[in-house]
Structures are given as C-alpha cells and as structure tokens.
C-alpha cells in the first residue's frame with residue numbers, strides 16, 4: 001500500500017483519520033466495478049477498436065492517468081474485474097447507453113453489465129469477500145436533456161444491487177453523483193438551465209439515499225458504503241486541491257467533445273477536470289484514497 005499512497009492520498013486520508021481514531025479496512029479479494037466512463041478503464045476502448053476515448057487518453061480510460069479503479073484495487077490488494085462502459089445508463093432496456101466519438105456506439109447498461117458478470121461466474125463462487133462498486137454519473141439524464149425521473153433512474157440502478165446480492169455479493173460501495181452542473185461542458189450555460197441540472201443531481205442523490213436505506217432494511221446482511229462524492233469534491237476543492245497545485249476547477253484541459261478543435265493544455269496537473277466531464281489524474285487518485293478511507297467507517 002505504501003507504494004500507492006502518495007502525498008495526495010495521505011492528505012485525503014488524514015481528513016478521515018481526524019474523525020476516526022484509526023482506520024481498519026476489511027479484506028476484499030475482488031473489486032467488481034459497474035458503471036460508466038467514470039469507472040471504465042478500457043472496455044469501450046476495446047469495443048470501439050481503439051478509437052474511443054481518443055488514443056491520447058491513458059490506456060483507454062477516461063482520464064490522463066490511471067483511474068481510481070487501479071489505485072483502489074492496488075490499495076486493497078484486490079483483483080479488479082471491471083464491467084463499466086463509458087456512456088452506460090442505469091438500464092439499457094430503458095434508455096440505450098451510447099458512446100463513441102459520434103455517440104452512436106451501443107454499450108451495455110448497468111443491468112447488462114451485471115448479466116455479463118453473472119454469466120462468467122462459476123457455480124459456487126464465494127463472493128462474500130468481494131466489494132462491488134456501482135456508480136453512475138448521469139448519462140440517463142444527459143441523454144434526455146435532464147428530463148429522466150430520478151426515481152426511475154435510481155430504481156433501475158438499485159435493481160443491479162439486488163441482482164448482485166442474489167449472486168452472493170454482500171459488500172457495496174455506492175457513491176453518489178457529484179454536482180454535474182459544475183462540469184466544464186456546461187460552463188457559460190444559461191443559469192436557469194444550470195439550475196435544472198443542479199436540481200436533478202440533488203434529487204438523484206436524495207433518491208439514492210432512500211433506496212440504499214430500503215436495500216439495507218431488506219437485506220440486513222449487506223454492508224453498504226454510501227460515499228458522498230459531491231461533499232468530498234467540495235472538501236477536496238476547498239481544502240486539498242490548491243495545496244496540491246490544482247488551481248483550475250472550471251475549465252477542461254483537453255477539448256475532446258462537441259467536435260471542437262483538439263487542444264490539450266500544457267499543465268494538466270493544475271486542472272481539476274481533464275476534459276469536459278472527467279477528472280484529471282490527480283483528482284482520480286484523491287478519489288481513490290477517499291473511497292479507500294471510507295471503507296474504514
């Protein structure tokens with residue numbers, strides 16, 4: 001672990017240690033990841049034959065360095081099994097997940113990702129020491145111009161938790177959405193439009209919290225870590241990031257989206273966002289450290 005935890009990680013963990021005298025992290029043998037581009041470390045890249053995300057991204061993941069998935073699996077010494085696809089939605093029977101440079105590549109949504117995992121499972125596999133991360137950042141809303149109902153989106157996400165439970169998974173990390181209205185993609189948008197986006201993200205997180213409570217009541221033997229991504233990012237921006245040399249929280253380093261001419265900044269390290277939607281490498285590492293620390297609660 002000491003190899004992995006650099007200054008960023010230690011600063012982040014110190015925040016948590018302040019509130020809990022010691023951190024004791026359970027042992028996990030597998031890290032199972034389901035979600036969208038925030039977690040996809042190369043699945044849609046393979047599906048698109050190496051065209052999406054663009055080759056100047058890091059090894060087919062949606063950032064300029066390793067994603068949180070790599071850092072967290074190393075910190076936990078757990079084997080990473082990643083089923084996430086960039087562009088994925090809560091349920092592609094409902095709204096098709098799309099990805100790719102032109103946005104037409106069909107990708108498996110959450111339910112199909114869990115089905116792919118289940119299909120690979122041999123009978124009798126003990127999953128009680130696996131940690132499943134199920135995390136969506138909002139493609140269901142993005143694809144519908146923020147008209148999809150959060151209650152429906154979360155109900156469909158929750159379905160995947162119960163499917164995983166049926167297979168024997170008992171440990172879940174279920175992060176909520178960050179404040180997506182702050183994405184560089186929406187910079188300069190009409191304030192009334194930004195207010196709609198902010199409202200949807202807040203409703204999504206409120207629905208998520210309710211559904212997690214219901215899940216815990218229905219399945220008393222589950223352990224759920226309900227990480228508050230939105231709160232952590234506020235803390236990280238206000239307290240940690242500038243100390244680490246991150247000074248730009250509103251712009252994208254790389255202009256990847258909307259057929260804009262490609263530009264890449266010369267100092268990605270000082271950006272919070274790598275592109276219009278996705279965290280920069282340092283942010284990924286801070287996130288992984290915060291996920292790790294949250295497992296001690």
Ligand SMILES: *[C@@H]1O[C@H](CO)[C@@H](O)[C@H](O)[C@H]1NC(C)=O
Pocket residue numbers: 047048049105
């Ligand atoms: C990737 O390559 C395979 C094999 O040549 C082809 O069947 C598939 O359609 C390609 N996918 C895309 C998205 O271009």
Ligand SMILES: *[C@@H]1O[C@H](CO)[C@@H](O)[C@H](O)[C@H]1NC(C)=O
Pocket residue numbers: 122123
């Ligand atoms: C697993 O169990 C199911 C039913 O319990 C059976 O249909 C299936 O063939 C088994 N698969 C393997 C690989 O043994």
Ligand SMILES: *[C@@H]1O[C@H](CO)[C@@H](O)[C@H](O)[C@H]1NC(C)=O
Pocket residue numbers: 145193196
């Ligand atoms: C998206 O929604 C906003 C606010 O309701 C509206 O002003 C805008 O025209 C919509 N955009 C599209 C592409 O439908």
